[in-house]
Amino acid sequence: MTAPALYRNQTYVRLWIAYTLSSLGTFASLVSLPLVVMASSGGPLGVGLISFAGASCMLLALPWAGLLVDRVGWRPVMVRADLVRGIAFGVLTYTVATHQVSVGVVLAVTAVSGALGVPFASATATALRSAIPTAQRPAALSANQSRTALLTLLGPLAGGALYGVSPALPFAVDAVSFLVSATLVATLPATTAAPADRPAAHWTDITAGWRFLRRHPFLRNMTLTVLVADFGIQGVIVVLVVTAAASNDALGTGLITACTGAGNLLGSAITLPAVRHARPRTLILATTWTGALAVSAIAGTDRVLWGALLAGCFCVATPVIGVLTNRTLLDDVPQEILGRVQSVFQTVPRLVASTGPVLAGLLLGVLPTRAVVLLFALPLAALALYGTLSGTLDRKDR
Incomplete structure (x- = not known):
């Protein structure tokens, strides 16, 4: 039926x-x-x-x-x-x-x-x-x-x-x-x-939820991907906002919000056809490399507009990760521990990501803006490289 x-x-x-x-x-x-x-x-x-x-x-x-x-x-x-x-x-x-x-x-x-x-x-x-x-x-x-x-x-x-x-x-x-x-x-x-x-x-x-995620290579990698991606984009957004504020650029601050929001909306719109027609490994690597390259490129520009557009490009890719991970959670996690696994996945990345803005604010007080952005690009690049070389992204769709 x-x-x-x-x-x-x-x-x-x-x-x-x-x-x-x-x-x-x-x-x-x-x-x-x-x-x-x-x-x-x-x-x-x-x-x-x-x-x-x-x-x-x-x-x-x-x-x-x-x-x-x-x-x-x-x-x-x-x-x-x-x-x-x-x-x-x-x-x-x-x-x-x-x-x-x-x-x-x-x-x-x-x-x-x-x-x-x-x-x-x-x-x-x-x-x-x-x-x-x-x-x-x-x-x-x-x-x-x-x-x-x-x-x-x-x-x-x-x-x-x-x-x-x-x-x-x-x-x-x-x-x-x-x-x-x-x-x-x-x-x-x-x-x-x-x-x-x-x-x-x-x-x-x-601790059953933690143990299940540790034993599931694909979900373990996806949890790390969500954590690093959210941490990176939130930290970089703070750097862009602080840069715009330091220049008294109110329009630039608005552009940052508009571009990241538009990127999320566009990414959400294309997620369903992307998930249906592309392999998970291809989508994950596209997302992680897009994030690493976009944040690295932000470090190479002094214009808030270009930085906002690049951050928006990163945001286009991130909804795909959310759908892939949540679908795997619903498909693979036993019913009797689903709540515990979901609580770990729903909460830990959010808590870690919330430290991104704090770290960005601290680093901006002692380092040049470009150096701070590059520091946020490093874990994204390491994640992309790890995903490329590892075999934990080869899970096939059901």
């Missing part, structure tokens, strides 16, 4: 809308959090503490998040994570609207959001296996990549616009988006949501 069209798959559609709402609200509020902290006399130190709190709580949530999904199922995890986050941002909305907000309140809400975002992302990825037939997975994953690209562009813009109307409005929208998302997921059928076998909370069970 032929599987129905993706847009007729009501479980997938509801999951897609739920994740979109949660993420759009999160992007909108993230851009407003530093403004609220600064307005509450938190200063730059307060802004730094907010970022640290979010990353720290993600790290603390990593060991148990996937285990929780594998123990209770994806649906209850998604619903409860969204409900708690909705309540937290409702409290933040109230404190901002009544001028009672403090750095402590923002820190607490950020900690809750960061900690619960890990099991929510793991549960969402796990839900795809239940919702999507194997034949529809490439199309579904490509649609998810397009959604992420759009949210990255529109979320901060929406947050800034809402904050301009009222400082409390972005957080109110975020709270409502979480509650609507929880409602959508709660009304999904319960079939296949509950795991047949519940793992224990022993060390061997907690």
Whole structure:
């Protein structure tokens, strides 16, 4: 029997809308959090503490998040994570609207959001296996990549616009988006949501996701690829933004955002035909070498425009990696440990990539701009060379 069209798959559609709402609200509020902290006399130190709190709580949530999904199922995890986050941002909305907000309140809400975002992302990825037939997975994953690209562009813009109307409005929208998302997921059928076998909370069970990735050569290599690529592009973007700001080039800063966002959108659009018609090894090597050459070329130009265009070229290639990796995760990982594997893959690259901007800022204080860019090009070049010489990219599509 032929599987129905993706847009007729009501479980997938509801999951897609739920994740979109949660993420759009999160992007909108993230851009407003530093403004609220600064307005509450938190200063730059307060802004730094907010970022640290979010990353720290993600790290603390990593060991148990996937285990929780594998123990209770994806649906209850998604619903409860969204409900708690909705309540937290409702409290933040109230404190901002009544001028009672403090750095402590923002820190607490950020900690809750960061900690619960890990099991929510793991549960969402796990839900795809239940919702999507194997034949529809490439199309579904490509649609998810397009959604992420759009949210990255529109979320901060929406947050800034809402904050301009009222400082409390972005957080109110975020709270409502979480509650609507929880409602959508709660009304999904319960079939296949509950795991047949519940793992224990022993060390061997907690680390099962790490061990599986270590033993799977293709996924191990792909996790490293995502980690290095995200780390590199985020660091280079900071270098470009700082360069534009130092020249009082507001247009250049806008071009950087526009080019990287357009690159992600274009890459998402071409991912599905690329995955269907090209070998994984070819696509991975094209992506890694494009990144290494693009970042190296950025070091050779003083013009922000060319740097932004080259960064955009890098971003065109990266969605392919996301689709290839997520499809392999859904195809190859046993159901009983899928949550734990997904939590490692979803969280570790994000945490490592978040150090790219910090490192870029530190290096710019002691090294010339070109030297900093070249330092970010080195791990990309090493990754491309390793992929070319190793045999871990030879996995054939099913």
